[in-house]
Amino acid sequence: MKPSANEPPVALIGAGAIGLSLASALARAGRSITVCGGREPVDRIEVTEDGTPETWPVRHVTDPAGIAGHTTAIVAVKAHHTAAVSEWLRALARPGSTVLVAQNGVEQRERVLPHVRPAHIVPSVVYLNVERTAPGRARLRRVGALDIALPDDAAGAALAAELEAGGMRTSTEADLKTVAWTKLLTNITANPLTALTGRRADVMRDPGIERVARRLMTEAVLAGRAEGAALTEAHIDRAVDWLQHVPEGSTTSMREDRLAGRALEYDALTGAVVRAAERHGIDVPANRSILALLAAIEPEAGA
Template sequence: MPAPSVAIVGAGAIGLAIGSAFARAGSAILLCGGRTPVESITIVEDGAAQTWSATHVDAPAELGDIDVMVIAVKAYATDAVADWLRAGADAGATILVAQNGVEQVARVAPHIGDAEAIPAIVYLNVERTAPGTATMRRVGEHDIALPAAGSGAALAEILTAGGMRTNAAEDFLEVLWTKMMINCAGNSLTALTRRRAPVLLDPAIADVARQITREVAAVARAEGADVSPEQADAVVAWLQAAAPANNTSSMREDVMAGRPIEHDALTGAVVRVAAKHGVDVPVNTVILALLGALRPEEA
């Protein structure tokens, strides 16, 4: 597949990281909307910066021909970019949904008609430091995962050419729910404590994290995912191993910056799916209530 023309909706940390991979693979990049026009992408990794040119587009009507549209806004902002989604679908683009949770495709479906939507799971730890600029850290074995089905394998090949350690997963459901365990434990507990990843080294916090991930694993199994209780504990061990790097989470950063948080797309989704299957998730239910009571403006 030749390098596609790519529109990025949501030029935050994740949008910039994915855009940089497409740019490195030879794609022309459009950065869509936003309060501040941005005409380049700069990624800082291991202290070295690299920059790629991009074109800023103010309105969906200016989009033109594109092959891929990356949706990298937070889950709760999906409806706010509905006009961009419709324009991307009308242009015949594949919609790559780089959002947290397990409901990515269902979230964009009302806005894209028959266009193909591909969910993406992002493992990178990325912090946006200025408009168009982000610092990127790689954690774990992969940077991004896509389903091998549909256009997922072809997009994975392009992202690999762009320097991403990409997993085109045959069993995407298992990969999706494993990432949910990571997010529901790591994001929630760093947001609630307002501390970075080393908080997970605290024995009491680690015990809560294991309770969270075990419940998520039970919900995943009810959905048909091959996720074991042992994997749930392994997720917490993985988070602890990465903790000394002092990484943060997107949810903690949103709380500290006074922005809304994605608790409904993460823990909220776990509680919803659990109710559908009659699975008891008392710890995640409490975590959801606590996250819902957070007032980011009081950070």
């Protein structure tokens, strides 16, 4: 499916690595893109894959009034920055708007709902491994056979079709909760363990780190099951295998944020596991320890 030429532009709220990748797919499918806010003006976006860059012109606006009339948005800021973009989100808070939430974790809908109600929220599970290399630029690596999973409803199917037209490998899922918790198993291990060690994803192949990862995942499986996710021990084995076979040189957003002195996105990941466990009276000591370690890392002033 290719959108018609008169279809409204897509608002990109969060022009980081994931946001740029998804926006580039919609641009390739024929949509125009409006980049919302940010510290530096951007008049084009560039995504490099397998050494080949592609660029697309974009419109950059600094006032939420600039997205009046937009009916589709990608929200790709880090989870802990959601409140900071609330004015942009409120500009989309009307019936008929569709908001794709491309954030980590299992609390996407709850996180953005207070800001965008009554817009239609489309949570997602993103598998892309991407690095932002400069404002408006990113380096994309594909991991596995799927790039993004979306809910199996009308809005999810429509977005999946557009993203597919733009080169993304998509799926629509009747049980997105289980898919999201499955992805969380990798997020609560690779992100914190690369951030705490300073190493890239190859650290997941170390036997000692693998043991820590399996302990974290085992606790998360218990919490996820209590929340209604259909998780089994096999999910742990698959997650570990996936992490140990990501492309050479892969990194995580949390590692990159720590190296840059920025605030870390641990609350939406490890924090979500701990909150779910507390709701059901489940003990998750390994995740609590990781949460305490991450919370002790203070971002640099102004980063």
